Amino acid sequence: MVWQRSNLTRWLGNRWLQLSAVLLFAGALRFGQLATVPAGIFHDEAWSSAKAFDLITGMAPAQVYFSENNGMDALHIYLIALLFKFTGPLAWGSRIISALMGTLTVAATYWLVWELFADDRKRHALAISAAIVYCVMLAAIATARSGWHSPSFALLAGVSVAALLRGRRLNRRGWFVLAGALVGLAQYTYPSARLLPVWVIVIAFLDLLLRRGQRRQVLVNYILAALAGVIVFLPLGLFFIQDPQWLFERAQQTGAAIDLGQNILKTLLSFIVQGSAENLHNLPGRPLLDPVLAVFFVSGLGMCVLKLRAARVVLLSGIVILSLAVVLTESAPLMRRWTAVFPLMAVLVAIGLITVMNAITDRSPTRWGQVAAGILAGVVLCIGAGWSIGDYFGPYAANPQLFWEYDSGITQVADHMRGQPDKQFFLTPYDRFYEVVRLTLAEQPREPIQSYNGMACALFPAKTNRVTEWLVINEKDQRTLLLLKQIYPAGRVVWRLNSPVGAYARAWQVPAGETAHFQLARAVTTNFGDYAQLTGMELPAEVKAGEGVKLRLAFENRQVFTQLYKVFVHLRGPANDVVAQADRAWCDKTLNEADWRPGDILVEDYELIIPAGTPSGDYPVVIGLYHEATGTRLPVVTAEVKHDGDSVTIGTLHVR
Numbered sequence: 029m030v031w032q033r034s035n036l037t038r039w040l041g042n043r044w045l046q047l048s049a050v051l052l053f054a055g056a057l058r059f060g061q062l063a064t065v066p067a068g069i070f071h072d073e074a075w076s077s078a079k080a081f082d083l084i085t086g087m088a089p090a091q092v093y094f095s096e097n098n099g100m101d102a103l104h105i106y107l108i109a110l111l112f113k114f115t116g117p118l119a120w121g122s123r124i125i126s127a128l129m130g131t132l133t134v135a136a137t138y139w140l141v142w143e144l145f146a147d148d149r150k151r152h153a154l155a156i157s158a159a160i161v162y163c164v165m166l167a168a169i170a171t172a173r174s175g176w177h178s179p180s181f182a183l184l185a186g187v188s189v190a191a192l193l194r195g196r197r198l199n200r201r202g203w204f205v206l207a208g209a210l211v212g213l214a215q216y217t218y219p220s221a222r223l224l225p226v227w228v229i230v231i232a233f234l235d236l237l238l239r240r241g242q243r244r245q246v247l248v249n250y251i252l253a254a255l256a257g258v259i260v261f262l263p264l265g266l267f268f269i270q271d272p273q274w275l276f277e278r279a280q281q282t283g284a285a286i287d288l289g290q291n292i293l294k295t296l297l298s299f300i301v302q303g304s305a306e307n308l309h310n311l312p313g314r315p316l317l318d319p320v321l322a323v324f325f326v327s328g329l330g331m332c333v334l335k336l337r338a339a340r341v342v343l344l345s346g347i348v349i350l351s352l353a354v355v356l357t358e359s360a361p362l363m364r365r366w367t368a369v370f371p372l373m374a375v376l377v378a379i380g381l382i383t384v385m386n387a388i389t390d391r392s393p394t395r396w397g398q399v400a401a402g403i404l405a406g407v408v409l410c411i412g413a414g415w416s417i418g419d420y421f422g423p424y425a426a427n428p429q430l431f432w433e434y435d436s437g438i439t440q441v442a443d444h445m446r447g448q449p450d451k452q453f454f455l456t457p458y459d460r461f462y463e464v465v466r467l468t469l470a471e472q473p474r475e476p477i478q479s480y481n482g483m484a485c486a487l488f489p490a491k492t493n494r495v496t497e498w499l500v501i502n503e504k505d506q507r508t509l510l511l512l513k514q515i516y517p518a519g520r521v522v523w524r525l526n527s528p529v530g531a532y533a534r535a536w537q538v539p540a541g542e543t544a545h546f547q548l549a550r551a552v553t554t555n556f557g558d559y560a561q562l563t564g565m566e567l568p569a570e571v572k573a574g575e576g577v578k579l580r581l582a583f584e585n586r587q588v589f590t591q592l593y594k595v596f597v598h599l600r601g602p603a604n605d606v607v608a609q610a611d612r613a614w615c616d617k618t619l620n621e622a623d624w625r626p627g628d629i630l631v632e633d634y635e636l637i638i639p640a641g642t643p644s645g646d647y648p649v650v651i652g653l654y655h656e657a658t659g660t661r662l663p664v665v666t667a668e669v670k671h672d673g674d675s676v677t678i679g680t681l682h683v684r
Contacts (some may be wrong), residue, residue, distance in 0.1 A: 057233025
């Protein structure tokens with residue numbers, strides 16, 4: 029029995045087994061219920077996955093930096109693309125990669141501490157404690173589960189500095205080269221990574237100061253690291269030289285119009301007193317550490333300041349330098365800019381915890397003293413874990429603001445359509461190319477849905493040839509559902525989605541074979557190039573000079589447009605001059621040409637503003653269609669009204 033207990037103790041004390049257990053726990057926290065907590069897909073994570081999908085399908089060229097979406101670094105997107113190579117498109121692809129990076133950062137935290145405190149006889153205890161603290165930090169969990177780019181930076185920051193410290197410890201240049209390459213690679217992750225080389229430079233100066241007799245060797249080591257970093261960074265660097273605005277774009281957003289003193293105070297308070305008010309990655313107002321872990325954070329910080337050693341200088345300088353990304357933002361303390369600091373905070377908590385445990389065992393150097401110290405560590409870490417898990421899966425997940433922060437509504441709408449590939453769908457007012465919608469629907473092959481802005485126009489088939497649904501986001505579009513009830517009285521609401529404050533979306537379903545009950549005041553037939561046919565119009569009889577007048581036009585599609593056309597509406601003067609006009613693409617520029625299909629009717633209002641001082645009289649109203657890029661008009665094939673070959677006069681407006 030003694031032998032078995034001894035073997036069990038040694039087995040449980042194996043550091044690789046302990047680290048594996050922590051990693052499994054970290055993975056459970058980051059991957060558990062990943063598709064439902066938080067509910068929905070935040071726009072930036074959806075954009076990243078959509079861009080990755082475009083890369084693997086050849087719809088987008090490979091780039092070292094993506095200037096769309098306000099500028100996005102590339103590594104996270106390429107990792108998603110690699111995932112899609114094996115799985116196909118996944119709406120949660122970005123979130124899966126972030127969760128993986130967040131889990132691996134737990135191991136990186138362990139390695140960083142292992143190398144940083146290589147001379148400490150309790151470095152494993154320090155390393156495993158720091159890994160556990162980072163594993164259970166609410167902010168670390170929230171950022172890893174949000175599909176954000178920054179967890180990749182946190183991982184590369186940790187492993188690059190750990191490799192550098194290992195090179196210092198073993199005096200092997202290969203590790204310096206690897207560290208430099210990782211620092212260069214980190215520049216492809218997140219804008220805050222631009223501060224990582226500054227931290228490495230501080231470490232280099234510290235080495236030069238402490239190893240004066242080996243300065244040449246130290247210089248060679250860091251020059252090799254710098255060269256490796258420059259080589260890896262070179263493609264991105266050349267891009268920034270050619271387009272320097274993207275190097276400074278985020279910095280300008282970050283550093284403009286800030287109160288530096290206030291931001292420093294907010295940043296300091298957010299460690300243990302008052303955290304970020306954002307909903308996206310935090311429980312509003314919650315500091316980074318709960319009260320129990322905060323006690324040991326302060327203790328660890330005090331130990332580092334009072335007993336300053338090289339390792340502690342490296343640690344503290346990293347916290348200060350990487351926190352500048354938070355200090356210099358308008359909305360400090362913004363959690364996602366701080367991701368690489370979380371592991372370093374965990375190290376301070378671990379230092380404080382081990383310091384207290386050492387005090388207990390020094391005062392009581394018996395087996396019971398060790399048991400008491402171990403119980404203390406277990407209780408502290410369990411409280412920290414329970415507090416974060418409870419906050420994240422409790423009040424954070426239940427925060428009603430996340431419905432909008434994470435586009436939960438439109439995500440559920442897209443899920444509803446994805447599950448019914450045989451139906452015809454119209455979506456309003458969101459565009460079908462909105463990243464959440466496009467990526468969700470790409471998971472299952474289907475005919476493209478049709479989308480338009482129902483607040484600007486109406487789009488419907490003259491006769492449904494199969495079961496058809498309109499997904500109306502009536503939180504934004506209060507017009508379409510009322511109109512559909514008039515056009516298709518046989519239809520009905522078959523699906524409802526409510527937001528925390530009321531109705532969000534409704535699905536109006538129309539059976540196959542239903543004819544649209546729609547007619548404007550005046551029926552008229554004019555064929556434009558066999559593409560679109562004017563079927564009806566409503567035109568007021570008169571208008572006062574200086575005021576506006578609205579007219580309504582209805583077109584039926586005859587064949588799919590391959591190019592974008594605009595409708596022009598002119599009020600012509602006696603010399604055929606244009607007195608007033610309304611020119612715009614269909615549906616106020618929200619209708620893709622492929623979404624207006626043969627047999628579909630498009631109804632839209634146009635407003636003519638009559639200039640003040642326009643002489644009274646009767647003015648002809650002329651309409652036509654022209655190509656947006658070339659200005660070429662579609663010819664009039666047939667018309668029941670007066671025309672001149674590429675435009676028709678639909679009536680007369682009296683100006684008084």
